[in-house]
Amino acid sequence: MLITKRKLFTFAIFLFAGFLNANAQNPLVTHLFTADPTARVFNGKLYVFPSSDTYPPAGREAEFPRFCMPGYHAFSLENGSTWKDHGWVLKENDVPWGEKDTYAMWAPDCIEKDGKYYYYYPAKPKNDKAFRRIGVGVSDHPTGPFKWEKSFIKDVTGIDPGLLLDDDNKAYLFFGGGHELYVAPLKNNMKEVAAEPILVEGLPAGYKEGSFPFKKDSVYYLTFAHVFPDEGYTIGYATSSKPMGPYQYRGKIMDNIHNGTNHHSVVKYNDQWILFYHSWDISGFNKLRSMCADYMEFKKDGTITKVKPSLRGIGTPQVNDTIQIDRYNEISGANTTFVGGDEPNGWMVCDAKMMSYVRFDRVKLDGATTIKARVASGQRNGSFEIRLNNPKGKLIAEFPINYTGGWSSWETIETTIKEPVTGTHNLVVVFKSDWGNTKSVNLNWLLLQ
Incomplete structure (x- = not known):
């Protein structure tokens, strides 16, 4: 049995970290707070460009009644469900034309044209009365x-840049926040608007922000955050036959989540459409958000089926991917709660009784020979099994339950897979203990190797 310990990683530490691997389902990363995720596929690889949330500096809390946002990281999907953190893309004090120490770096976007990558971002300008300007x-x-360009894009005032590159290689910049959204064509250099921005027509009344356009089957979709007075932030969408509209409102992609903001993007990756968005399950505070993703479907008439936020999220974990088993597809006879002890932010399966189980779907087992499990236990009685597809399915691995020092004292244990397994399967963890026991072991994650 191999036993290791993982250190607690706090958000402050990761502000200075370099290259990190984040293993999670929803939310996608938990080592820092990420919001407003813009997802893009470049050369077959999936990237996400979010904003970031942090705590206000000590003594300056009153200056940030809403959000405190210091800059941008970039992430890429490196395996079935492993997100690599590439570190800082841009910090607020490195904006050539921006005010310093304002923590005002809201939602960005990144787009590729002719082999070059253009990153757009809003920031608070110095010596300018505008709430935000947009740089590139x-x-x-x-x-x-x-x-970075030394000045912001002229004639553009607002937040949340969203880019559309059409089939004719012409690009459009959407932006705005409040009750109006705008769009402008860009020049070939992608750094200037080719015409004065115009109001996007056909959108519903109410507060709007978070413009994200895309094209599917010759139809232009403009998605956006939309606030209903009796509901709060939702994600809505409209369609048009032209990139600059007018648009027709078609409904909601996602309902409000826990009475807070939502900001999103839509991308097609590996022939599946995905909605990226954010929530705040890790922090419990809607000013410290975490990006998430779920699959999205279109109906035959081109309308979008409303997406319900899930725990499982996207991706197909495989060898060397961490499986956050608490992000289950089904659970019976057990519970989940926020992880305790010296673990990184996240959840665990707990209160696992005799014959309780948790099912986690879509795991690629090709090449796996061992399974590691992160566990904590205050007793020495029982075991838990790893089975395929259902609680009575093929048994591929079994772990004994041993005392680890307490229910918040964590160890990593390892066992060998009983025989080679190929293909993609649902994994089911079945817990065994004495009948009448109220809990057997706390389980954080599994790792195939």
Whole structure:
């Protein structure tokens, strides 16, 4: 049995970290707070460009009644469900034309044109009365380094840049916040507007922000955050036959989540449409958000089936991916709760009784020979099994339950897979203990190797 310990990673530590691997389902990463995720596929690889939330500096809390946002990281999907953190793309004090120490770096976007990557972002300008201006940088790689333009884009005032590159290689910049959204064509250099921005017509009344356009089957979709007075932030969408509209409102993609903001993007990856969005399950505070993702479907008439936020999220974990087993598809006879002890932020399966189980779908087992489990237990009685597809399915691995020092004292244990397994299966963890026991073991994650 191999036993290791993982250190507690706090958000403050990761502000200075370099390259990190984040293993999670929903939310996608838990080592820092991420919001407003813009997802893009470049050369067959999935990237996400979110904003970031942090705590206000000590003594300055009153200055940030809403959000405190210091800059941007970039992430890429490196395996079945492993997100690599590429570190800082841009910090607020590195904006050439921006005010310092304002924590005002709201939602960004990144787009590729003719082999160059253009990163757009809002920031608070110095010596300018505008609430936000939008700047741009260019790079040879999606994660930078970027060469930042010394001034913001002229004639553009607002937040939440959303980019559309049409089939004719013409680009459009959507932006705005409040009761109006705007769009402008960009020049070929992607750094200037080719015409004065116009109001996007045909959208419903009410507060709107978070413009994200895309094209499908010759139809232009404009998705956006939309606030209903009696519901709060939702994600809505409208369609048009032209990139600059007018648009027709078609309904909601996602309902409000826990009475807070939502901000999103839509991307097609591996022939599946995905909605990226954010929530705040990790922090419990809607100013410290975490990005999430779920699959999205279109009906035959082109309308979008409303997405319900899930725990499981997207991706197909495989060898060397961490399986956050608490992000289950089904659970019976057990519970989940926020993880305790010296673990990184997240959840665990707990209160597992005799014959309780948790099912986690879509795991690619090709090449796996061992399974590791992260466990904590205050007793020495029982075991838990790993079975395929259902609680009575093929048994592929079994772990004994041993005392680890307490219910918040964590160890990593390892066992060998009983025989080679190929293909993609649902994994079911079945817990065994004495009848009448109220809990057997706390389980955080599994890892195939």
